[in-house]
Amino acid sequence: MTIFEALRKDHDIQRDLLARLIETHGDSDERDSLYQQVKKELHGHAAAEERAFYIPLMEMDLTQEKARHSVAEHHEIDELIELLDETDYSATHWLTHAKQLQHLVTHHLDEEEQEVFQLAGRGLPDNQKTSLASEYQQEMERQRSV
Secondary structure (H helix, E strand, C coil): CCHHHHHHHHHHHHHHHHHHHCCCCCCCHHHHHHHHHHHHHHHHHHHHHHHHHHHHHHCCHHHHHHHHHHHHHHHHHHHHHHHHHCCCCCCHHHHHHHHHHHHHHHHHHHHHHHHHHHHHHHHCCHHHHHHHHHHHHHHHHHHHHC
16 A cells, blocks of 8 residues: 555545534534544544655655645644634534535645645655555554544
């Protein structure tokens, strides 16, 4: 498995969780459960992705700018999660913020898959594509067990 395949697999999980989250209503157990899953998944993914993918990409001229941009988007996602944390589940604007989060994350994932992966594919040697996948998966396991 390459780093791109490993990341896409988790991107699909994020897209699914976010789609399910915005279908929830009010201060419900379902909304809370899905939101906690979304937060854990997004935080763990960002941490693992930055360590196993973006740090190596920042070392290459070809991918440095895209890598920095993607890490900045991780911070924007974190800020939106903080806003959601401060908003009551039953507030009408909670769902508005959740939809903004879905939009931001989806934009970020699409940009990674359509732009960053192509540049990284040209810049990374094949053996590093597989070693980074192992690093990423190990870090995700660690993140998910916390």
